[in-house]
Amino acid sequence: MDHRQHCDALGVEVExxxxxxxxxxxxxxxxxxxxxxxxxxxxxxxxxHRWAEHLVRVLAPQRISSDxxxxxxxxxxxxxxxxxxxxxxxxxxxxxxxAAMWAWGLDQHVRFWSRRQLHETxxxxxxxxxxxxxxxxxxxxxxxxxIDEFLVNLERARYFSPKVRELRGHGETLRFSSLDVSGDWTxxxxxxxxxxxxxxxxxxVTLAGSASDVLFVLYRRRPLGEGALKVKGDRDLxxxxxxxxxxx
Numbered sequence: 001m002d003h004r005q006h007c008d009a010l011g012v013e014v015e016x017x018x019x020x021x022x023x024x025x026x027x028x029x030x031x032x033x034x035x036x037x038x039x040x041x042x043x044x045x046x047x048x049h050r051w052a053e054h055l056v057r058v059l060a061p062q063r064i065s066s067d068x069x070x071x072x073x074x075x076x077x078x079x080x081x082x083x084x085x086x087x088x089x090x091x092x093x094x095x096x097x098x099a100a101m102w103a104w105g106l107d108q109h110v111r112f113w114s115r116r117q118l119h120e121t122x123x124x125x126x127x128x129x130x131x132x133x134x135x136x137x138x139x140x141x142x143x144x145x146x147i148d149e150f151l152v153n154l155e156r157a158r159y160f161s162p163k164v165r166e167l168r169g170h171g172e173t174l175r176f177s178s179l180d181v182s183g184d185w186t187x188x189x190x191x192x193x194x195x196x197x198x199x200x201x202x203x204x205v206t207l208a209g210s211a212s213d214v215l216f217v218l219y220r221r222r223p224l225g226e227g228a229l230k231v232k233g234d235r236d237l238x239x240x241x242x243x244x245x246x247x248x
Contacts, residue, residue: 001115001141001142001145002097002111003092003097003110003111003114003115006111006114006115006117006118006145007089007092007093007114007118009118009122009139009142010085010088010089010092010114010117010118010121011085011089013118013121013122013125014049014081014082014085014086014088014089014121015082016125017045017081017085017121017124017125017128018078018081018082018085020125020128020129020132020134021038021042021078021081021128022078023132024038024128024131024132025038026038026039026042026076027039028131028132029131030127030128030130030131031130031131032126032127032130032131032220032221033127038128038131039076041124041127041128041131042076042081043074043076044124045081045120045121045124046074046076046080046081046084046085047066047071047073047084048117048120049084049085049087049088049117049121050066050069050071050072050084050087050088051066051069051071052088052113052116052117053071053084053087053088053091053092054069054071055101055102055113056088056091056092056095056101056110056113057091057095059095059099059100059101059110060101060102061101061102062102063102063104072084085121088117092110092113092114092117095110096110097109097110097111097114098110098111103116104153104156104157104159105152105153105156106152106153106156115145115149116149116153118142118145118146119142119145119146119149119150122138122142122146123146123219123221126138126216126221127221130221136212137212138211138212138215140178140180140181140210140211140212141181141211143178143181143210143211143212143214143215144178144181144182144183144211146215147176147178147183147185147211147214147215147218148183148185150215150218150219151176151185151187151196151218152196154167154245155193155194155195157247160247160248161246161247161248162248163243163244163245163246163248164244164245165193166244167189167193167194167241167244167245168189168190168191168192168193168194169189169190169191169194170189170190170191171188171189171190172188172189172204172234172237173186173187173188173189173197173203173204174186174187174189174203174204174205174206174207174237174238174241175187175199175203175205175206175207175208176206176207176208176214176218177206177207177208177209177214178208178209178210178211178214179208179209179210180210180211181211183211184199186198186199186203187241203233204233204234204237205231205232205233205234205235205237205238206230206231206232206233207229207230207231207238208229208230208232209227209228209229209230210227210228213227213228213229214229217229217242218242218245219247220242220246224238224239224242
């Protein structure tokens with residue numbers, strides 16, 4: 001997926017989140033984010049949209065705190081959520097995807113943010129639908145792209161998710177495979193951390209299933225036992241990865 005496709009899919013996800021929010025009690029606890037209510041979830045996503053929009057609009061050369069932006073912080077309701085998403089999308093669409101700017105991940109360009117905000121919004125839309133008792137659907141191409149984005153940028157998440165620093169080892173390999181759309185990722189653990197590598201002939205453990213089922217497990221939105229997933233090899237190694245890679 002490219003910048004334009006990420007923007008198109010982001011527009012869909014913003015509307016899906018807003019539509020789900022219209023029919024969900026703001027006081028409900030979000031099972032996949034147990035410290036948050038639906039109100040907290042919506043507030044978080046609305047703030048993230050506005051924060052990212054400001055960063056892209058000014059092509060920030062370094063991180064800017066949301067406290068220094070003076071953006072609209074509420075009241076948190078459906079129109080406020082939609083407004084922030086629409087402003088973000090408009091700024092992304094009129095921006096050069098190849099323009100250099102700060103990003104917390106590897107790709108230090110505007111295009112990082114169209115991809116990151118698509119998957120941020122999609123994952124939290126999944127949170128909202130799980131709260132409402134709905135079985136969430138993610139298009140296979142979007143789910144596969146989200147897996148790739150998660151694994152490519154995970155090492156950079158160690159500054160806000162300290163457990164990521166525990167992901168190290170002695171040459172063990174894990175493979176994540178999507179069975180409904182092309183996608184295959186192999187991770188190698190080493191003394192100083194982990195890295196994506198060309199597929200190992202015999203990984204220590206493989207997790208395979210539909211792109212969305214693999215994604216939900218990697219993001220800890222569903223337990224490993226749910227969905228039509230296949231695990232082959234060292235289950236303890238997979239459990240270690242899933243525990244330590246959870247974003248906080």
